[in-house]
Amino acid sequence: MEKPPPEHCLQVLTTDLNFQNLRAIKVLGKGAMGTVFLVHDPAFGIPFALKVVEKSTLCTKFEAERRARWEIQVLNKLSGSSPSPFLPHLLSSFENSEFLAWAVPFCPGGDLNVLRHRQTDRVFSPAVVRFYLAEIVCALEHLHDMGIVYRDLKPENILVQQSGHVTLTDFDLSRTLRKPTIKTLPSSTHHNLDHQPGSVDFMDRSQKKHNRRNMSRWFPIAASNEKKGLKKAKSARVSPVSRRKPSFVEGERSNSFVGTDEYVSPEVVRGDGHEFAVDWWALGILSYEMLYGTTPFKGRNRKETFRNVLMKQPEFVGKRNDLTDLIERLLEKDPTRRLGFQRGAREIKEHPFFKAVLWDLLTEVSRPPYIPSRDDGDTTGKLTAGGVDIREYFQNLRAPASIPPSPLPSPSPSPSHEGQRNSSLTEF
Ligand SMILES: Nc1ncnc2c1ncn2[C@@H]1O[C@H](COP(=O)(O)OP(=O)(O)OP(=O)(O)O)[C@@H](O)[C@H]1O
Numbered sequence: 001m002e003k004p005p006p007e008h009c010l011q012v013l014t015t016d017l018n019f020q021n022l023r024a025i026k027v028l029g030k031g032a033m034g035t036v037f038l039v040h041d042p043a044f045g046i047p048f049a050l051k052v053v054e055k056s057t058l059c060t061k062f063e064a065e066r067r068a069r070w071e072i073q074v075l076n077k078l079s080g081s082s083p084s085p086f087l088p089h090l091l092s093s094f095e096n097s098e099f100l101a102w103a104v105p106f107c108p109g110g111d112l113n114v115l116r117h118r119q120t121d122r123v124f125s126p127a128v129v130r131f132y133l134a135e136i137v138c139a140l141e142h143l144h145d146m147g148i149v150y151r152d153l154k155p156e157n158i159l160v161q162q163s164g165h166v167t168l169t170d171f172d173l174s175r176t177l178r179k180p181t182i183k184t185l186p187s188s189t190h191h192n193l194d195h196q197p198g199s200v201d202f203m204d205r206s207q208k209k210h211n212r213r214n215m216s217r218w219f220p221i222a223a224s225n226e227k228k229g230l231k232k233a234k235s236a237r238v239s240p241v242s243r244r245k246p247s248f249v250e251g252e253r254s255n256s257f258v259g260t261d262e263y264v265s266p267e268v269v270r271g272d273g274h275e276f277a278v279d280w281w282a283l284g285i286l287s288y289e290m291l292y293g294t295t296p297f298k299g300r301n302r303k304e305t306f307r308n309v310l311m312k313q314p315e316f317v318g319k320r321n322d323l324t325d326l327i328e329r330l331l332e333k334d335p336t337r338r339l340g341f342q343r344g345a346r347e348i349k350e351h352p353f354f355k356a357v358l359w360d361l362l363t364e365v366s367r368p369p370y371i372p373s374r375d376d377g378d379t380t381g382k383l384t385a386g387g388v389d390i391r392e393y394f395q396n397l398r399a400p401a402s403i404p405p406s407p408l409p410s411p412s413p414s415p416s417h418e419g420q421r422n423s424s425l426t427e428f
Helices: 059-078 112-117 126-145 205-228 266-270 277-292 302-311 322-330 345-349 359-364 390-398 413-425
Strands: 026-030 035-039 048-054 092-095 099-105 158-160 166-168
Touching (some): 035 390, 048 059, 112 158, 126 166, 126 345, 126 359
Antiparallel strands (some): 035 048, 048 099, 158 166
16 A cells, blocks of 8 residues: 655645635634634545635734735745645635635644643643654744744644644744854754654654653543543634734844743843844743743733843742753843854754754654544544534624623723633633
């Protein structure tokens, strides 16, 4: 029998999307910009995630449309000749007078925020943190090499593929910058992310034994929680916060003020403009959250969070180790002294926390910490009463609510986003 292509190999839909007849199995998620549906139409052969953004003359919608176009452009770039296994690619896109829609591979494992909440104590073991961070470093490296700064790293934007490997999603806040000028190392040290046959592990042997304990601890926990049917956390923190018009001019330093409060870097809070180092800062926050179950600078409100980002040093509970050292070096407030500023991802890959990682073989790991069960996808046709009619779905969204409008002014977007985050975190 012919071996199926590796999951990260580029797939494209063989038929064009016919939006009129498209029915979705379910809604996968709803963000600030659009709604993501799971679609499995036999005509296409593979289930896929379809992100749909409604066009409108309303200013807010116009912004969504602008962001949607940008995201499609980025996904197009990512679908080029050497795609990353840890980044999505564009399967197809569609536009009519009402909607912009695009299809990307479906990730049945949910996001890292949901996954973390399913763990005992809601934290990942250091071995699992290493696995996910290694893949995320490679994803960011790929983006930076293309001159793209991601600017929205957070667990909610890291999805688990069927294979258990991760992929980033949500590129509407990304921007192009002048490509990083890295003092290049000799070519023999260049880490090739291409599929490498033969090996099945990414750790060297000495580390493997030690880490196996941690890794195997992972499986029963995930499996047992799966059985308990724990509720999927909503995608919690919503970005963006935008106070300046973002610039799309290639090579310009980006001064837009964007991101998710707890993940925003000091230079962005200060409005100094920012560079690729904002992604390395966010990687530090992400590592901290994966390890401790909370972000290091979270305050009672945005003002306090930002003050903490600028002034407070991260607190580390317990014995210091390579992971806490890595976090501390990523959470360096001065971006020019931050790990990754000088030589990008290579500096991070060389940190002792990753010393046993075989970077070339990441995609060959046969036992990622969590592999979604086939049921997670739910693509086998369990359509809710014939599925979701996408056009109808948006019509219903537009329908006036039966509750009379409140005489009070509606809340500004950002506090309501914060509320969304808090409520989702207390659902567990
Ligand atoms: N490829 C995918 N496979 C499975 N689920 C997905 C996929 N893409 C997106 N989702 C789900 O849909 C949600 C919303 O997607 P996404 O973050 O891309 O939308 P958005 O409108 O840009 O959100 P945001 O408000 O964070 O900018 C995600 O949190 C995730 O749960």
